[in-house]
Amino acid sequence: MNNIPGDRHNRPTSPEEQELYNHWLEQVETQSTDILLERFRLLFIQGTGYPNHQIVQLMRKLLRAKHIEGDFNFIINRCCYILINRWHTHPERRQGIYRLVDLFDSQKSVYTASSAIKSRYIQQLSYLVNNFRNSPQYQTMKRFAEVLCEPLQSSPSMIESQPLRTLIPRYPYLYRYCLINDDSPYEHQQMIQTIKLQKQKKFELELSKYALYQMRQNARSTKPQELTTTATIAATNPTLLSNEELFFALQQFVGKVQGSNTYRDLAHRFISHTNDHQTFRDFKSDLYEYLSDNPFKSSYLNRQFYEKLYKQLQNTIPQSDEQPFNEFLMLRTCSQLLNYLVVESPQKPQHFVFIDLIANIGPTFMVSLLLKIVLLCRQVKPSLEKRFSVLFNHYESSSTQALQWLVKVLENLNVALTTNFGKVDLSFIR
Numbered sequence: 278m279n280n281i282p283g284d285r286h287n288r289p290t291s292p293e294e295q296e297l298y299n300h301w302l303e304q305v306e307t308q309s310t311d312i313l314l315e316r317f318r319l320l321f322i323q324g325t326g327y328p329n330h331q332i333v334q335l336m337r338k339l340l341r342a343k344h345i346e347g348d349f350n351f352i353i354n355r356c357c358y359i360l361i362n363r364w365h366t367h368p369e370r371r372q373g374i375y376r377l378v379d380l381f382d383s384q385k386s387v388y389t390a391s392s393a394i395k396s397r398y399i400q401q402l403s404y405l406v407n408n409f410r411n412s413p414q415y416q417t418m419k420r421f422a423e424v425l426c427e428p429l430q431s432s433p434s435m436i437e438s439q440p441l442r443t444l445i446p447r448y449p450y451l452y453r454y455c456l457i458n459d460d461s462p463y464e465h466q467q468m469i470q471t472i473k474l475q476k477q478k479k480f481e482l483e484l485s486k487y488a489l490y491q492m493r494q495n496a497r498s499t500k501p502q503e504l505t506t507t508a509t510i511a512a513t514n515p516t517l518l519s520n521e522e523l524f525f526a527l528q529q530f531v532g533k534v535q536g537s538n539t540y541r542d543l544a545h546r547f548i549s550h551t552n553d554h555q556t557f558r559d560f561k562s563d564l565y566e567y568l569s570d571n572p573f574k575s576s577y578l579n580r581q582f583y584e585k586l587y588k589q590l591q592n593t594i595p596q597s598d599e600q601p602f603n604e605f606l607m608l609r610t611c612s613q614l615l616n617y618l619v620v621e622s623p624q625k626p627q628h629f630v631f632i633d634l635i636a637n638i639g640p641t642f643m644v645s646l647l648l649k650i651v652l653l654c655r656q657v658k659p660s661l662e663k664r665f666s667v668l669f670n671h672y673e674s675s676s677t678q679a680l681q682w683l684v685k686v687l688e689n690l691n692v693a694l695t696t697n698f699g700k701v702d703l704s705f706i707r
Contacts, residue, residue: 301359310373324399349405354414378422437678449476454666481701483515530693544652558598561590577637611654619664640685
């Protein structure tokens, strides 16, 4: 196991590292959760008292390595996941995942004001552990713990008092970008994909049951005489939207929004009328008409946003305006539109247009606009998910209560992607 697909830069594993990994692979098979957590704390957090002298000497040798400052996060992250990957398959041991993650927050560095009396080894270890605590790898691991330990979370009534990070289990479309990083081995990536599919399937089933239940309830209210003998199995709203908000979202994302057309119909019509003979400039003009032709009317849209949108499209790849339209230009245009409407990157996390749109047209219509783009060019769906992961990571430590505007968008997007790209059939809503 010298090189593992998906490891950062396919870096080679040193004999010392491999011996450390083998040690934890053996320990996780033979020791209890409590013992493993205590030994992990002694070796990596406290730096003293570990019962295996050979492993202590191994750690000292690792910390003397030339590139240890760059490699340590990878090493300790790998050791954490050796435990996590074993524990997550045993429900009775999943609590250990939370406790492992919490070790780094609750056990603050042993590097204190009196650290002069500490050994150089402990000072260096404390410095490296502090770096890991502030690293993307650790943040990813905290989110992963939320997904794996979802049944251990607080009741829904306490959601608003928790940080946004605790809602990550609700959004499988974020998993690829919030739970995987450059250090994630291939096995971990496969596990995330499996969990993602399971979560998506569960949400599809719950959403379908709830939508059918609501339709039957509406029928009962309009025809009580005919349906009083028909048993209706109650279903719970699987989202954080109110019943009214969810039903409105379903009508938007699945129902008829323009005459007898759904958003999917409108996208198909646009694509069928787009051809390789028109110039890229003509395509952008048609795209503007497609995006601005919406069932919702707003003075903000008419007086401000559409003008900005038109300029944004005109300034998109202007050097290709006279070239024949092609799929590659569509892909680049839709990708740049998502940059403009949501957020560009972690390095450029500004999202003023996004917030402005939500404030003026609301989360459901905002997501409808994004849905029109993704239905037009399905290749940018991962790009949309990645941009929302940037927003999620940006706000993940803030209180959910203060981020209701973002939560509403995340919930609406989950419904929109599920109903248009999942396997659930909610055509009866139309």
